[in-house]
Amino acid sequence: MAKTPENGIDENASADAPEKRLNFIEQIIEDDNRTGKFENRVHTRFPPEPNGYLHIGHAKSICLNSGIAKNYRGTFNLRFDDTNPTKEETEYVESIIEDVEWLTGMKQDRIFFASDYFGQFYDDAVDLIKKGKAYVCDLTGEQIRETRGTPTVPGTESPYRDRSVEENLDLFARMKAGEFPDGSKTLRAKIDMASPNFNMRDPVMYRIVHAEHHRTGDAWCLYPMYDWAHGLEDSIERITHSICTLEFEHHRPLYDWFLDQLGVYHPQQIEFARLGLNYTVMSKRKLLQLVKENYVGGWDDPRMPTICGLRRRGYTPESIREFCRRIGVAKFNSTIDVVQLENALRDELNKTAQRRMAVIRPLKVVVTNYPEGQTEMLDAVNNPENEADGTRQVPFSKVIYIERDDFFEEAPKKYFRLAPGKEVRLRYAYYVTCTDFVKDAAGDVVEVHCTYDPATRGGSSPDGRKVQGTIHWVSAEHALDAEVRLYDRLFTKENPDDPSDPVDFKTYLNPDSLEIVTGCKLEPSLRGATTGDRYQFERIGYFCVDSRDSSPDRPVFNRAVSLRDSWAKQAGK
């Protein structure tokens, strides 16, 4: 069915879209364009610190910023905010570039580094010192904390606050030259120790850190703080709208103060609510813990909310972008249901993924009246949602596998699948009727006997009789053996992150978040499937080839997401 303009996935503001609803940031941009505030330019940026892997929360910011730039024919920068050498690594820079390029579907040709501006930052700091707006402070970290005051008590001024410009200039130069040890001195902005906003109580602009920086090496032992660096980075890059998350709201006065004191180009900082997703954790610290303590297989474990995890899980960049479009942007701290993410993937893959038959938990079925040794090829539709995908041929023979769940010794009410005496359709093949079954010593059904109706070849009956159920199958002698990994949510609790819960978040890890099933039977056309291929295993879900562990002779498939299952839902009630 054709998509209407308003629910299509095209995120461009197209001329014939009836009423494109703007989020509050787009409204600000349109206002600015109306008044000519930024000469009608739109220039955004995504400024991660390269100290970890990107996750779905970052995806919201990336989609927002790159999406805005795209829609307004503006520019988007990927900028590394690498101002803290002790936490950052090249490995993270590389993974972030890979993830951003994958997510946006675009080669990033505008990649910048805060560390490239260190010289400029330094010169600007000298400028501020000359204006009497910054001073070198000898207080220790502890002393700074003690003199900062409390929410109700103003801070006290540093005894070094009124050093002369000359002395400050001299000291600052010597800090840069490496004359002082770590932590012995800082450069502070001279603002207002009585401000109700802590960020304005003479914030530290520079600290001394004798550490190797992943890009500048040992060229510097003086590193700028976030507040000092960030506005300058934005200003240097001529960013128009500096979009960040809510917790930076009270940094905005300082962002503005620095740029105003310097009298330089001044972007507009705008804050939005970061993404909250249930049944997972998003904090870098917790994610790191899951990796380090081997609760998951790594940053790209398909259960992780990281971009690389989602990618390995089978998510497409389009589905993540669509998810971000659907959840919107606002200033309210909301928690989005993961189902929303899953549905974005289902909706896309339903339209694009080719169908295949695969049996996860095989149960042997012998078609007793089918000729021994015979094989016939049957036509199967590749994707009913896309006729252009055509058909393929699937081999059928006397012994096949069906899903264990598709046979019941005693069928419950409203059960449409195979059961003694019942007739079902083997998809694209024949109607079969269960005549008998065999149990092992433990009482488990190990083999089912059926007879088929040769007149129903292809799956429809000339006499027009209906069957209630259609089940999938794989010919035993033609089956491709595979390992399948079934993923479920990582946590059993909606909000494992809940700060008011004293129990450790790992307590809520879902013991069934990964089920590895071996000996799965796939239809032979799946042979040769490679990384990046995504299929719908009919009646089960969407699967992809695992990028890490799969090989041609030992295929491994990941379940990205199951199909909706109203039968299971009803049965669960």
Place this chain on the structure above:
RNA sequence: UGGGGAAUUGUGUAAAGGUAGCACGAAUGGCUCUGAACCAUUUAGUUGGGGUUCGAAUCCCUGUUCCCCAGCCA
């Protein structure tokens, strides 16, 4: 208890003084060679209390609740 933000059906998100809409979920029915998809219908909301107004989610007053801030992290 200082300051800064926020609150609209179950979950998100629109409505800029004039019909509270959309998406997802849920429910019901239809269709079906996937118990999927698809189609149709339904469900359910303005944080409390005052006020202004012909008319308030929107403006005013006053409560409540939630989030953020005292790193030489970002």
